[in-house]
Amino acid sequence: MGYEMDNILITENQLMQKVKEIGTQIRQDFQDEPLVFIIVLKGAFVFAADLIRVLNGKVMIDFVVASSYGNQTVTTGKVRLLKDIDVNITGKNVVLVEDIIDSGLTLSFLKEHFQLHKPKSMKICTLLDKPERRKVDLKADYVGFVIPDKFIIGYGIDYAEMYRNLPYIATIKEV
Ligand SMILES: O=P(O)(O)OC[C@H]1O[C@H](OP(=O)(O)OP(=O)(O)O)[C@H](O)[C@@H]1O
Ligand code: HPA
Numbered sequence: 001m002g003y004e005m006d007n008i009l010i011t012e013n014q015l016m017q018k019v020k021e022i023g024t025q026i027r028q029d030f031q032d033e034p035l036v037f038i039i040v041l042k043g044a045f046v047f048a049a050d051l052i053r054v055l056n057g058k059v060m061i062d063f064v065v066a067s068s069y070g071n072q073t074v075t076t077g078k079v080r081l082l083k084d085i086d087v088n089i090t091g092k093n094v095v096l097v098e099d100i101i102d103s104g105l106t107l108s109f110l111k112e113h114f115q116l117h118k119p120k121s122m123k124i125c126t127l128l129d130k131p132e133r134r135k136v137d138l139k140a141d142y143v144g145f146v147i148p149d150k151f152i153i154g155y156g157i158d159y160a161e162m163y164r165n166l167p168y169i170a171t172i173k174e175v
């Protein structure tokens with residue numbers, strides 16, 4: 001038993017349009033204040049690469065690597081922080097950039113982790129939100145698309161490390 005791509009859920013054009021909208025909104029909210037984007041790898045790398053290029057003004061970026069799914073379609077429940085940030089975020093406006101919030105465990109772990117650094121503000125920006133599967137109470141400040149309870153792939157997001165290269169978001173089916 002395995003999985004393969006099923007239907008396209010969000011097209012390349014829809015993604016581009018939404019990324020522009022989110023970028024405009026963030027800049028409007030912070031005006032000309034400098035921002036630090038913390039990008040949650042691996043999944044958020046494609047979304048973040050597009051997002052930072054539609055954002056005007058001063059933007060610093062850094063990366064964390066967090067993993068909790070492995071080769072499964074359900075969370076292991078254990079978030080492993082494989083790489084932490086290098087930049088100093090104390091007193092800075094921070095935006096955590098994620099590809100998807102599903103159970104919410106990854107971001108609630110990271111949010112708590114970064115609050116210890118005492119940033120000036122911390123916002124959560126996610127391309128996709130799957131609220132039906134939440135295990136912890138977590139809300140994002142910027143959400144691209146609210147999606148149904150289906151395992152998705154593409155645009156940086158994987159199943160067992162595959163499919164990150166797809167330019168769209170698709171569902172998978174069991175075969
Ligand atoms: O809300 P949650 O249930 O925690 O799920 C969301 C997280 O799961 C995925 O990461 P994953 O652990 O698959 O690592 P990856 O980014 O390297 O694919 C995704 O990129 C998010 O970081
Ligand atoms: O739907 C998903 N697809 C891929 N990775 C994920 N991590 C959390 N939810 C998902």
Ligand SMILES: [Mg+2]
Binds near residue numbers: 069158
């Ligand atoms: Mg993954």
